Amino acid sequence: MPEKRKKPANKSRRKPATARAAPRTRASLLRRVSYWSAVLLLWGGIAAALLLAWFAYDLPDTDMLGRGRTSTGITFLGANGETVGTRGDIVGATVRLREMPTHLVNAVIATEDRRFYSHIGVDPWGLLRAAWANLRAGRIVQGGSTITQQLAKNVFLTPERSIRRKAQELLLAVWLEQQYSKDEILTLYLNRVYFGSGTYGISAAAQKYFGKSVGALDLSEAAMLAGLLKAPSRYAPTRDLALARARANQVLANMVDAGFLTGDGASAASRRPATVRASGGAYGVQYYLDWVVDRLPDYIGRPDADLIVETTLDPRLQLLAEEKMAAAFAKAGTAARVGQGAMVVLAPDGAVRAMVGGRSYAKSQFNRATQARRQPGSAFKPFVYLTALERGMTPDTMMRDSPLIFGDWQPRNFSGKFAGEVSLEVALRDSINTVAVKVSEKAGRHRVIDTAHRLGILSDLQPTPALALGASEVGLLELTTAYAPFANGGRAVLPHGIREVKTAAGRVLYQRHGAGGGQVIARHDLDAMNRMLMTALQSGTGKAARLPGRLAAGKTGTSQDFRDAWFIGYTPQLVTGIWFGNDDGRPMRRVTGGGLPALTWQHFMSEALAPMPSTAFPNGRAEGGDLISRIFRALGGDT
Known part of the structure; x- marks a missing residue:
């Protein structure tokens, strides 16, 4: 009996099944990707929220801004009433923005934060620009912190370098922008920032380096003070005047670049560099001040305010x-x-x-x-x-x-x-x-x-x-x-x-009595x-x-x-x-x-x-005249 032939498989029917499966597979993959993306976004958002909450949980007390900076600076006066030295942190009196020279404000903005009046406390473009400049230079040549961030850092935060601290700085900067106007932030900054040599605030710096009020600062002096903000200790004119002047010239160039100053104006200021107030015997007198500081606690205990100490030092004799x-x-x-x-x-x-x-x-x-x-x-x-x-x-x-x-x-x-x-x-x-x-x-x-x-x-x-x-x-x-x-x-x-020892407010803490x-x-x-x-x-x-x-x-x-x-x-x-x-x-x-x-x-x-x-020694002669009296008369003295 002849064998029956098997019918060939109908391939034309299998192809549609495969074609229909492909769209279902792609749809399934898209659903899975969408699902896991949503999950990741959800958990990422939750993680970000938790991280933000963690950063914000122990933010410093923002009331610190109103209380001002606590300091225990000491100003020493000589017997003639002149200042002979300082110790600790000296905080200047508050100066309002309208009392500051325009060229001082412009010098600070041109050097520290040119987009100050347009950003929200944090400047992403500034960060990118600084990162690119640093990458090109192969070293850190620019910082991306805004003036608002610097204020937040100086007032609220410790010098610790960490991601957590930087995040807190950003949060506080945004908060400051919501609470204060730009002019108020700039005023707070200039009255709190460190200017080197133990001085805080533009008023203390103007007095320390130039012996004048803020309103009397000329362009060269303003440029020198603005130049201190990047590295106060390094650029302090009392430490290295040549370096401070070079930095001031860079600030003048920044002002030209920012449109605050003409090239001729910058050149004129550069030809008349700032001269720092002389402080005779600055190093030698430190031995004396060390000795006085060591004895202060014996008279007033631990100080909790700025002090003015009237000393017995004679500046003329000290220098001599x-x-x-x-x-x-x-x-x-x-x-x-x-x-x-x-x-x-x-x-x-x-x-x-x-x-x-x-x-x-x-x-x-x-x-x-x-x-x-x-x-x-x-x-x-x-x-x-x-x-x-x-x-x-x-x-x-x-x-x-x-x-x-x-x-x-x-x-x-x-x-x-x-x-x-x-x-x-x-x-x-x-x-x-x-x-x-x-x-x-x-x-x-x-x-x-x-x-x-x-x-x-x-x-x-x-x-x-x-x-x-x-x-x-x-x-x-x-x-x-x-x-x-x-x-x-x-x-x-x-x-x-x-x-005598008194507080900066005038309260007398100690007066010497007795002989x-x-x-x-x-x-x-x-x-x-x-x-x-x-x-x-x-x-x-x-x-x-x-x-x-x-x-x-x-x-x-x-x-x-x-x-x-x-x-x-x-x-x-x-x-x-x-x-x-x-x-x-x-x-x-x-x-x-x-x-x-x-x-x-x-x-x-x-x-x-x-x-x-020329005088005689007290009780230095006996009745009828003695050897001391005779010597004194021989020397031309009047007994």
Whole structure:
């Protein structure tokens, strides 16, 4: 039986089925894409909303804008009422926009935010432009933050660099634009922004750098201040005037580019660059200000407002002290191996008129006038001889200059010789060591220590035989203070640099009262000590410090191996102490107290006293006239 043939498959019927399936597949794919896109958009929106909520949740308190910037800046006034320095943050008085020169406002807008009056607080085009400029330069040359963003950052946020902080900055900038007008935002910005050197606000900056009000700023000065906003510390004219002027020229170019200024106007301003107000002794006075700041909490506790501190500093004497110390370093050169030095100038009542704490404050803030402790050498001897006078000796008491041995220690004279019988006055005049030790032993070491402490020495003193030769370390300020009773009639004093402290609003927090610790030297002993110390200066080891036509007294001091050289001297008007040495105790090359210190003292005092009348020491004469009166008359004084 023949096999039946199978019918061929009908291919024409299968094709329509496949054709119908393709549209269904594409539709299904589109539905799936649409579905998941919607899901992603939904969850992305939720995530964005949550992220935004997280950024906004702990935004700073916006009331901070109304309260203003909290500061504890300090302005220091000299004894003449002039500003001698500042510390901390100084916030200027608020200046309204209409009180600011137009060229100042234009300089800021041209440099910081040219689209300020058209954006909503955030400038996307500005961000893109800055990103492109930075990409082309291969480094950051432009910032994309608007003035509104900078205000938000300065007032509300910390310096932290993070995405979260940047998002908060953007949110706050938009909020500020909703709450304030453009002019109000610009006013807030210019009164809050940092201008370097511890100054906040355009008013403080104008006063700090140029000594004038905001309204008086010329174009060059306005350009320099606007240039500070990018990097206040780097471009501060008090730090690098040349760099500040170069930056100001860039601001002028920005103003031309923005259409605020003609090319000729920019060229004219560039030819007349801003000149920064001079601040004499700016670095040297910092030692003094450090000393005052350290003592402020003792008088007023922790300050919570801007302060004005009236000091005892005499700007003329301060500048003179810095000049004479600089000249001394130059004179000594490297051959003498004099690395450091310090000077303290007191009024006889203990008011500190000037202070130099070292060779360069910029290189070392260690204050050698107040913080260093060094061996005073023979500058300690006046306390030995005063103790002897109080025990019944006189300047004419005779002592023998001869060898003396204490176990393994033997005092030696600088000359290497012995003079035999000498009076106490001659022994102090010639700084004879053996006699000083004998006097100390006879008067009593503990009594010598008591005398030194009574007059103002605060450091611990060791009751060894070498006490009389200044073996125990003391500070320059305390040693100079301890000489003040010789100059003021025998009264102990406290060294002080603060007369009054008040808030910027005028509330007095502290006023100095009182004159010190009372009488510590009897009159007859005071007269004798002044006589002996005048002789030491006029014809002894300190004769390089002589002041023609004036009464002056003082004592030299040189420690072992020339490690320290001192001269402490006084007149009825000033008590001045000078020290030279090295921080590490290295010996100098034969520098003695009668050399560089005495010469520097003489150079300083001759000019410092020039405007002051010549007078006698208080209680410095006995009935019928004494040696001091006779010397004073011989010098041309009127007793």
